Amino acid sequence: MQAQSYDAIVVGSGISGGWAAKELTEKGLRVLLLERGKNIEHIKDYPNATKAPWDYPHRGRRTKAMEAAYPVLKRDYPLNETNLDWWASDQESPYTEVKRFDWYRGYHVGGRSLMWGRQSYRWSDFDFEANAREGLGTDWPIRYADIAPWYDYVERHAGISGSQEGMAQLPDGQFQPAMPLNCGEELIAGRLKQHFDGRRRIIPGRTANLTQPLPGRAPCQYRNACWLGCPFGGYFSTQSSTLPAAMATGRLTLRPFAIVTEVLYDRDKKRATGVRVLDAMTEQTTDYTARMIFLCASTLNSTWLLLRSATNVWPGGLGSSSDALGHNLMDHHFRAGASGRIEGLDDKTFYGRRPTGFYIPRYRNLFGDKREYLRGFGYQGGASRSGWSRAVAELGVGGAFKDAAALPGPWTIGGTAFGEMLPNPANKVSIDPTKKDKWGLPVLAIDCATGENEWLMRKDMMNDMAETLEAAGVKDVRTYDGGYWPGMGIHEMGTARMGRDPKTSVLNSHNQVWDAPNVFVTDGSCMASTACPNPSLTYMALTARAADFAVSELKRNNL
Amino acid sequence: MPEARQVQGIDRREAIRRVTALLGGVVFVGTTDLLTAVEHAHARAATSHAQVGAFTAQDVALLDEVADTILPETKTPGAKAAHVGPFMALMVTDTYDDKQQGVFRDGMRKLNDAGFMTKTPAQRLAFLEQLDREQKAYMDTRPQGAPAHYFRLMKELTLFGYFTSEIGCTQAMRYRETPGRFDPCMPYTPGETAWAGHA
Numbered sequence: 008m009q010a011q012s013y014d015a016i017v018v019g020s021g022i023s024g025g026w027a028a029k030e031l032t033e034k035g036l037r038v039l040l041l042e043r044g045k046n047i048e049h050i051k052d053y054p055n056a057t058k059a060p061w062d063y064p065h066r067g068r069r070t071k072a073m074e075a076a077y078p079v080l081k082r083d084y085p086l087n088e089t090n091l092d093w094w095a096s097d098q099e100s101p102y103t104e105v106k107r108f109d110w111y112r113g114y115h116v117g118g119r120s121l122m123w124g125r126q127s128y129r130w131s132d133f134d135f136e137a138n139a140r141e142g143l144g145t146d147w148p149i150r151y152a153d154i155a156p157w158y159d160y161v162e163r164h165a166g167i168s169g170s171q172e173g174m175a176q177l178p179d180g181q182f183q184p185a186m187p188l189n190c191g192e193e194l195i196a197g198r199l200k201q202h203f204d205g206r207r208r209i210i211p212g213r214t215a216n217l218t219q220p221l222p223g224r225a226p227c228q229y230r231n232a233c234w235l236g237c238p239f240g241g242y243f244s245t246q247s248s249t250l251p252a253a254m255a256t257g258r259l260t261l262r263p264f265a266i267v268t269e270v271l272y273d274r275d276k277k278r279a280t281g282v283r284v285l286d287a288m289t290e291q292t293t294d295y296t297a298r299m300i301f302l303c304a305s306t307l308n309s310t311w312l313l314l315r316s317a318t319n320v321w322p323g324g325l326g327s328s329s330d331a332l333g334h335n336l337m338d339h340h341f342r343a344g345a346s347g348r349i350e351g352l353d354d355k356t357f358y359g360r361r362p363t364g365f366y367i368p369r370y371r372n373l374f375g376d377k378r379e380y381l382r383g384f385g386y387q388g389g390a391s392r393s394g395w396s397r398a399v400a401e402l403g404v405g406g407a408f409k410d411a412a413a414l415p416g417p418w419t420i421g422g423t424a425f426g427e428m429l430p431n432p433a434n435k436v437s438i439d440p441t442k443k444d445k446w447g448l449p450v451l452a453i454d455c456a457t458g459e460n461e462w463l464m465r466k467d468m469m470n471d472m473a474e475t476l477e478a479a480g481v482k483d484v485r486t487y488d489g490g491y492w493p494g495m496g497i498h499e500m501g502t503a504r505m506g507r508d509p510k511t512s513v514l515n516s517h518n519q520v521w522d523a524p525n526v527f528v529t530d531g532s533c534m535a536s537t538a539c540p541n542p543s544l545t546y547m548a549l550t551a552r553a554a555d556f557a558v559s560e561l562k563r564n565n566l
Numbered sequence: 567m568p569e570a571r572q573v574q575g576i577d578r579r580e581a582i583r584r585v586t587a588l589l590g591g592v593v594f595v596g597t598t599d600l601l602t603a604v605e606h607a608h609a610r611a612a613t614s615h616a617q618v619g620a621f622t623a624q625d626v627a628l629l630d631e632v633a634d635t636i637l638p639e640t641k642t643p644g645a646k647a648a649h650v651g652p653f654m655a656l657m658v659t660d661t662y663d664d665k666q667q668g669v670f671r672d673g674m675r676k677l678n679d680a681g682f683m684t685k686t687p688a689q690r691l692a693f694l695e696q697l698d699r700e701q702k703a704y705m706d707t708r709p710q711g712a713p714a715h716y717f718r719l720m721k722e723l724t725l726f727g728y729f730t731s732e733i734g735c736t737q738a739m740r741y742r743e744t745p746g747r748f749d750p751c752m753p754y755t756p757g758e759t760a761w762a763g764h765a
Contacts, residue, residue: 057743067730070660089765140705229648229745232764305633346720355732394760395729398633398720402702404694409644412576413738499759509643552718 010260013039014281014298015557018267018312021118022304023530023546026161026250029544030554031301032256036561039295040253041265041284044095044114047121049246053236053357055089063088083124083495085111090234093122103439105454109494110307116263117245119497122234125242125362126387127217128540129158129169129178133373138536141381144335144430145506147535151178157548164252165243165547166221168363175348177368177385177520186227187209189357190417191280191349191366195202198479206370207475212363215243215544218499223251231360242362264288266446267523270325272317272523278566279325285446299525299557299566303550306336306499306531307436311451313503313513313520313528314438326513326520326528331504333437335430336455337537338392343465345472347484349390356392364389367422367475369539371467378459380463381429384539386472389424420481423509424468425496427539429460436494436502455493465491498542503532518553520545525566527553548563599684618652627684628674629654633724635690642738645724648731654723664711673716735762 014036017027027316045050067088069081079097080086086094095112113119130358132151155178162181172183188196188211196209216227217240224240224247235240241245253259265286271280271294275453280297290555302309310333314324328333364387370376370381393416439452448461469486476484506512509521514533520526529550531542560566617623630651637645644652658670685693694717701715707716728734735741741762 020740055765058765059732059743060735060742060762061732064727065657065660066659071663072660133667186748187750213607227748229590229748230743230764235765354754355751356754356758357748357750358752359745360761361748361750392760394763395725397717399725400702400705402699403637404689405722406638406640409728409738410642412637412729413642413734413759414757415754464569480596 010039011293011295013037013260013295013297015039015299015301015563016041016295017301017302017303019118019308019528019530020116020245020250020307021113021303022112022120022123022245022543023252023305023550024118024301025120025245026547026550027301027303027527027529027554028253028259029249030551031558032253033260034558035555036558037258038253038260039297040259040261041120041267041282041295042116042261042263042434043266043287043308044116044263044318045406046116046261046263047093047236047246049153049240050236050238053238055235056232056236056238057114058089065512068112071531076095079109080111082109082492083111085224090122093234099342099445101442102129102442103442103452105452106455106456107235107492109492110453110499111497112305113309116261117250120244121236121246123215123244123543124541125233126366127162127165127169127215127544128366128385130154130178130538130540130545131176131178133176133369134536134538137382137538138430139172143381143536145331145504145508145511148505148507148512151196153516154244154545154548154552157552158544159553161544161547164217164221165215165248166217166224167213167215167243168227168407169394170211171212172208172368174210174368176209176370176373180213181478182213186214186216186218186363187211187438188365189390190355190359191352191420194349194352195390195420195476195479195481196365197373199475202478206374206376207367207471209365209367212366215362216243217414218515219246224248224506226442229359229361231362232360249272259452264527266291267312268315268446268448269521270312270526271296271303272325273321274317277523278470279523286445290446290564300528301533301550301554301557302526303527303530304429306447306502307451307453308438309530310348310502310526311438314436314451314554318521321522323521325526326503328522329506329509329510329513329515330432331506332433333502335501335504336436336453336493337428337430337497337530337534338435338493338499339425339537340428340457340461340465340491340493341423341425341468341496342386342489342491343468343477343484343487344386344421344423345469345486346388346419346483347442347473349418349420350482352418365422369463369477378463378467380467381462382427382464382539384424384426384468386424388420388472390418391456392421393417419493420476422472422475424465424472425539425541426461426464426468427537428493429458430501430504430536431458437445447456453494457491457493498531498536498537500531500537500542503528505533506535517556518549519557524560526555529553570636583653589736606713616652618696621655621659623676626651626655628646628677630686631683631690631719632677632694633721633727635687635694636724638687643726643733648728649732650731653727654720657723659725666719668711672721673720676716729762
C-alpha cells in the first residue's frame with residue numbers, strides 16, 4: 008500500500024520536475040513524484056538506442072498510417088519512425104485550437120528531457136530587464152544576480168559543455184570543455200571576426216552533453232542519437248541525471264500513470280493540501296496530501312491544472328485572482344535562416360557525430376544597434392560535408408555515379424534563427440467546456456498567434472544569416488523561411504508568469520503562487536518573457552532556487 | 567580525452583563494455599537486453615523478394631533492376647543486393663499518397679512498355695541515362711505544384727534505400743555506430759568514402 012501523505016508532491020517528471028524531486032529529496036523531504044504517463048527506465052527502456060538505419064522498415068521516415076494517427080505531430084519533424092513511442096498520442100490528448108497551435112508533448116517519465124535539443128544557455132540582464140525597460144508585460148521579479156549562483160549549481164550537476172566567451176548578452180558558466188567547432192565552422196568564424204565590428208560571433212554550441220564523465224555517466228560517444236535515449240548517459244535527462252540522485256536518497260516515490268486532476272485547496276488555511284490523482288490504467292481516484300506542491304507538468308499542463316483547481320474559491324482557477332493565469336502564452340519562433348557552400352576545404356573532414364553545432368549569440372538591439380522591432384534572436388547552425396542525398400538532384404546513373412555519391416560532398420554551412428516572442432495577453436489558454444478527453448477532463452483551448460514584432464524580426468532572421476555567411480566568403484548562399492506557427496519551437500512559456508504584483512502575475516519572485524504560498528510552479532509557465540536563448544537551463548536554475556527557498560520556508564513554518 | 571580515444575575502431579558491444587569499465591564497473595541493467603534486441607532486429611532485416619502490398623513479384627523484380635542500373639555493383643555491391651526493389655515497393659505503399667502512387671505506377675508501366683526487362687545491361691543503362699536527362703530537365707523547370715517525374719521518384723528512393731541499407735552504410739560508405747570521439751578537423755584523402763549517419 009502506497010503512502011498517501013508526503014512532505015512534498017511534484018507533478019511532472021521532465022526537466023523541471025526531475026530537478027524538483029532531486030532538490031527536495033536531497034534536502035530531507037519525502038517526495039511523491041507524479042507522472043501522467045508510463046515509466047521509462049534508464050537504458051533498459053531505450054529499445055532503439057543502438058539500432059542502425061537499416062533496422063527501421065522505413066529507415067526512419069514517416070508513413071501515411073503515422074500521419075493519420077498523429078494529426079498534430081505530423082506538422083513538423085517530431086513525427087518519425089525512430090522514437091514515435093515517446094511523443095504523446097494526439098488522439099488520446101486532444102485540445103482545441105482556436106488558432107493553429109502545434110503542441111508536441113512527451114507523456115512519460117522523463118517527459119521531453121529524453122527528446123530535447125539540449126542547447127543550454129544562460130540568460131542575461133538584457134533579458135531580465137527587457138520588460139521593465141520597454142514597459143511590456145510585467146517586470147521580472149529577479150535579475151541575473153539572483154539566478155547566477157543557481158545556474159552555477161545546475162550546470163555542474165547537469166553537465167553543460169561550452170566555451171568561455173566573455174559576452175555580456177550570453178554569460179559564461181560552469182562548463183565542461185566545449186565540443187569544438189569543426190574546420191568549416193572554424194574557418195567561417197575566423198573570417199567573421201573582420202566583419203560587423205566583431206559583433207556577430209560564431210561560438211561552439213553550449214549543450215547538455217558531457218565531454219567529461221560525471222558519477223554514473225560516461226562522456227558523449229559522438230553517436231548523435233540522443234533522442235533515442237543514451238545508453239551512456241551522455242546527455243542530461245531526468246533518467247540520466249536527476250532521477251538517480253533523487254532515488255539515491257531513499258526518500259522518493261515515483262508514481263507513473265498518475266493524472267493529477269486538481270490541486271486540493273483549503274480556503275480557510277489558504278493553502279493547498281494535496282492533489283487528486285486519476286490512475287490512467289485503473290481510472291481510480293486517490294487523494295494525496297503534502298505540505299507543499301511543485302507544479303512541473305510543462306507550461307500548458309501546469310496551467311491547465313491550475314485552471315481546474317480551487318474553482319469553488321476562484322471560478323477561473325487557482326492563481327486566477329490576477330489577470331495573468333492562462334495569458335501571455337509565448338514560444339520561440341524559428342525556421343528562418345540561410346545556408347551556403349564553403350570553398351577551399353576539400354582536403355579536410357572531421358570524425359564523429361557531434362550532437363551540437365555552433366551558436367551565434369544575439370547582436371540585434373544591443374550595444375547601440377536599433378531595429379524597427381524589439382528584442383532579438385540567436386542562431387543555431389553547423390557546417391558539414393554533404394552526403395549522398397545531394398546526388399538526388401544531380402544528373403547521373405550507373406557505377407561512376409554510385410561511387411561518387413558514396414564520397415563526402417562539398418562543405419556546407421547554415422544557421423537557423425530562434426527569435427524572441429513578446430508577451431501579449433491576447434495569446435491565451437482557457438478551459439473548453441464543450442470537449443472532454445478520455446479521462447473526462449475538459450480540454451484546453453489554445454488561442455495564440457504570431458505578432459507584428461515577430462514578423463518584422465523574421466525578415467532579419469532570414470536576411471542577416473545570408474549577409475553574415477556572404478561576408479565570410481560562403482558561396483551559393485540561399486535564404487529560407489519555412490513558416491512558423493506558435494508551438495513549433497516546443498518552448499511554450501508564460502501562462503503563469505512570475506512578477507512583482509499579485510494583480511498582474513501568478514507567481515512571486517520565488518515561484519510561489521500568490522494565492523497559495525505552498526504551491527510552486529517552476530516550469531516554463533513561470534516565464535515573464537522568452538528571451539531568445541533556449542529556456543530549459545533557466546527552468547533548471549529556477550526550480551533549484553525555488554526548492555531551496557521552499558525548504559527554508561517549510562523549516563520556518565511559513566508554508 | 568584518452569579514454570574516449572580508445573573506443574575508436576571497436577564494435578558496439580565492446581564499446582558498451584569499455585564504457586561500463588569507465589564508469590568504475592557500474593553494471594548497466596538492461597545492456598544485455600539492448601544487445602539482444604538489436605540482434606533480433608538484424609535477423610528481421612533480410613527482406614524477401616515476394617509481393618509487397620499491391621506490388622507483384624514481377625513489379626518488385628522490375629524495381630530491383632531499375633535500382634541496380636542506377637546503382638550497379640562496382641567494387642561494392644549494387645542496389646539489388648541491398649534489396650532496394652522491395653524497399654521501394656514498401657515505401658511507395660506506405661508513404662506515398664494516391665497521386666504520387668499513380669505517378670510511380672504509370673512510370674513502371676512506361677518502363678515495361680519500353681521492354682526494360684528484356685534489355686541488356688548496357689541497353690538499360692543507356693535507356694535510364696536518357697530518362698534521367700528527361701527527368702532533370704523537367705524537374706528543373708516544372709511549374710510549382712506540378713507532380714514529380716516518376717524517374718526522380720525512383721532515383722530518390724533508390725539512393726535513399728541503398729545508402730541507408732546495411733550494404734550501403736557499411737560497404738559503399740563507412741559506418742560506426744559509436745564513434746567514441748570527435749575530431750573536428752582532419753585531413754581528407756581523395757577517394758575516402760563518407761561516414762554514414764545514425765538512424
